Amino acid sequence: MKSYYDIAGDGGSDIAGQVAAQRARITRNLxxxxxxxxxxxxxxxxGKSTLTTHIAMALRAAxxxxxxxxxxxxxxTQARLTGLTDVTLVPGAGGMALxxxxxxxxxxxxxxxxxxxxxxxxxxxxxxxxxxxxxxREFALLGDLLERVEWGRRDYLLxxxxxxxxxxxxxxxxxxxxxxxxxxxxxxxxxxxxxxxxVAALRxxxxxxxxxxxxxxxxxxxxxxxxxxxxxxxxxxxxxxxCLGAVPFDPALARSCDRGEPLPPDSSLPVAxxxxxxxxxxxxxxxxxx
Amino acid sequence: MKFLCVPCDEPMKLASAAxxxxxxxxxVYACPKCSHSIAMLTNPYETQLVSSLGVRISPAGTxxxxxxxxxxxxxxxxxxxxxxxxxxEAVLWTAEARLRLDRIPEFVRPMARAGIERxxxxxxxxxxxxxxxxxxxxxxxx
Numbered sequence: 001m002k003s004y005y006d007i008a009g010d011g012g013s014d015i016a017g018q019v020a021a022q023r024a025r026i027t028r029n030l031x032x033x034x035x036x037x038x039x040x041x042x043x044x045x046x047g048k049s050t051l052t053t054h055i056a057m058a059l060r061a062a063x064x065x066x067x068x069x070x071x072x073x074x075x076x077t078q079a080r081l082t083g084l085t086d087v088t089l090v091p092g093a094g095g096m097a098l099x100x101x102x103x104x105x106x107x108x109x110x111x112x113x114x115x116x117x118x119x120x121x122x123x124x125x126x127x128x129x130x131x132x133x134x135x136x137r138e139f140a141l142l143g144d145l146l147e148r149v150e151w152g153r154r155d156y157l158l159x160x161x162x163x164x165x166x167x168x169x170x171x172x173x174x175x176x177x178x179x180x181x182x183x184x185x186x187x188x189x190x191x192x193x194x195x196x197x198x199v200a201a202l203r204x205x206x207x208x209x210x211x212x213x214x215x216x217x218x219x220x221x222x223x224x225x226x227x228x229x230x231x232x233x234x235x236x237x238x239x240x241x242x243c244l245g246a247v248p249f250d251p252a253l254a255r256s257c258d259r260g261e262p263l264p265p266d267s268s269l270p271v272a273x274x275x276x277x278x279x280x281x282x283x284x285x286x287x288x289x290x
Numbered sequence: 291m292k293f294l295c296v297p298c299d300e301p302m303k304l305a306s307a308a309x310x311x312x313x314x315x316x317x318v319y320a321c322p323k324c325s326h327s328i329a330m331l332t333n334p335y336e337t338q339l340v341s342s343l344g345v346r347i348s349p350a351g352t353x354x355x356x357x358x359x360x361x362x363x364x365x366x367x368x369x370x371x372x373x374x375x376x377x378x379e380a381v382l383w384t385a386e387a388r389l390r391l392d393r394i395p396e397f398v399r400p401m402a403r404a405g406i407e408r409x410x411x412x413x414x415x416x417x418x419x420x421x422x423x424x425x426x427x428x429x430x431x432x
Contacts, residue, residue, distance in 0.1 A: 002299055007292050011319055012304030018345040088409060089402035090426045091390035096398065097432035113398055125313030125341075126334035133335070133342040140344030144395040 026146045027176075029095070032153040033067075035286045036179040037210070038171060042198035043191045044163030047215040048184045049077040050253065051278065052160040053262050056105045058279030061265040064155035067098060069145065070109035071171065072162040073138050074120055079111025083260030087112045095148040103262070108149055139174055156286075165197040169205065177206040182244065182282060186216045187230075192237035199241055210285040211242035213278050219249040220270050227270065244285070245278035247271060293328065295321035302328070307347045313337050317347060381407040382417035390423060 010016065030036070039052045049072070056066045070078035079085045082101035090097040098106035114120055122137050124130065151157065159179065161171050172179065181202055185195040195212060202209050218227040227248045250271035256263050263272045265279075293302040302319035305327060309315075313334030320327040332340075340347065383391065391399055409426045410418050 001296060002294055002301070004292055007294065007301040009301075010292050011302055012349045013307075013317075013345075013347045015340070015343065015345045015347070019343060022344070088405035088426065088430055089394070089398050090406065090430060090432055091387070091394045091402055091423055092427060092432070093390065093420075094393070096394035096402070097427045097430075100431055113401055122342075124338050125310055126338040129335055133339045136339065137342035137344075140342060141395075141397065143344065144397065148393060148395045 022143055022147060026143060029147050029149075030151060030157070033151055033157045034155050036157045036159065036175070037182060037282060037286065038071075038159040038161050038175060038179050039182045039184060040161035040168045040171065040198060041163060041184045041191075041195055042165035042168055042201075043185065043194040046184045046186050046191060047247075048163075049081060049160050050257055051184055051213060051215060051247070051275070052158050053078065053081045053105075053257070054265075054272075054275040055279040055282055056156070056158050057103050057262055058265040058276045059156055059283065060103055060105050061276075062279075062283070064283075065153060066156045066158065067106035067151060067154050068108070068158045068160060070107070070111065070160045071142060072160060073110055073141060074162065076109045076111035076114075076120070078107050078109035078160055080116070080260055081257050081262060082107045082109075084109065084112050085116075085260065089113070092150045094152075095150045097150050098152065103264075106151075106154070108145055135170070139170075142174070165194060165201055168198040169201040172202060172205040172207045175207075180208040180210050180286065182210050183212040183239075183241070184215055185212055185239070187214050187234045187246075188232070189234045189236050192234060192239060196237050196239055199239055209241050210282060211244040212239050213244050214246040216249040217246035220252075222252075242285075244281040245274060247274040247278060291330075293319045293330070295324060295326060297326075298323040300324075304347075304349045306349065310337050315340075315347065381410050381415075384417060384419040386420050387418045387423055390420065 039048050039055070041048050052068060056068050060066045068078055070076045082105065084099055084101055084107050087099045098108065099112060100106050110120055122134070126133070159175065161168065168181070172181065183195050183198055185191045199209060216230055219230045221228050230249055248271050250269060252269060253263055253271050263269065263275070265272060265276050294300070295302050298321055300321050300323045302321050305318045305320040307315065307317045315332040315337045317330045318327055319330065391403060394402055406418055406423065406426055409429070410422055413425070415422050
């Protein structure tokens with residue numbers, strides 16, 4: 001009797017072929033993008049999205065063509081961060097036209113399509129047990145966005161990842177080896193421990209880890225005009241990747257993000273200067289050979 | 291998944307796939323040698339898992355989809371509500387403009403359509419063609 005591998009094809013449904021064809025269409029649609037950088041962590045609430053927005057703005061201010069894909073489908077924030085919570089979607093000649101923020105960064109975020117009061121949900125013929133299929137559905141949706149948006153010619157596509165160390169690995173496998181990773185932590189061993197798992201997970205992939213950013217490294221006191229400690233000294237957990245920079249916490253940054261008006265890269269605030277330095281470090285890393 | 295006709299030792303071919311009924315998909319495979327056919331009847335979880343990949347189940351070349359509809363717009367209900375509240379009335383779309391609409395992600399098509407029809411109405415266009423879409427793109431700074 002024949003075995004599975006003795007039979008060519010699958011009898012006509014060609015499910016594997018359809019998946020492979022979509023991967024090929026995604027590759028073609030992203031051909032105009034020079035650098036793809038995923039910003040992840042493993043840990044939630046460390047400021048991945050805020051950093052993504054501001055790295056994108058700093059690169060844009062340096063004359064680069066930049067787009068951001070908000071891959072956090074369950075907690076999309078890029079739309080609010082960039083003031084794009086209410087956009088009209090336009091079918092262009094090569095897919096969905098890329099919505100642009102006031103700073104000229106292209107942004108695709110489910111937050112532009114779904115009000116914050118609504119959960120991101122999917123129709124299902126199965127009641128309950130959504131853990132069985134939901135990740136597959138989310139990646140299919142992400143594939144649809146990669147394939148059918150007019151990404152055009154860009155120097156950078158920044159991909160804002162959801163939290164979860166295992167998600168970092170899943171996204172590395174889904175996005176392919178051409179995507180480099182930046183990991184974000186806060187200066188606590190608790191957070192560094194989770195990020196270390198992401199670093200370890202990425203080592204199992206061919207993807208390049210550019211390094212990590214230490215966010216909320218102290219807070220900026222406007223009255224004293226100095227950076228003061230926010231977390232106890234950490235460092236017991238060695239991340240074993242390069243540090244791309246440290247960014248202080250600043251309430252002014254939080255306020256501007258809530259308003260959808262990110263801090264301009266030329267702001268004189270220490271946090272803006274730190275964010276611009278991180279963007280420059282990311283760019284240097286991408287331009288460097290491995 | 292592949293099916294083998296054991297008496298003939300011959301791979302069976304997908305013959306038809308019926309749209310899901312109460313979440314169950316009926317996919318018929320037939321042996322090209324002896325014509326014996328079998329039906330694979332999925333439970334809703336199996337149906338959902340396959341449809342979550344964003345693929346369609348249909349015999350090669352027929353274009354008929356049994357599971358495609360299941361993976362459509364996750365926000366379909368919300369968009370239907372938006373349309374019912376209904377600012378935009380039906381606006382004609384040219385075939386070329388409709389083709390562009392078909393090329394954008396499936397789950398945002400209803401929203402894009404509603405938005406463009408609103409734009410067309412607000413700007414006095416009786417129908418949506420490629421020129422209107424290009425004007426909208428410029429207008430919204432894309």
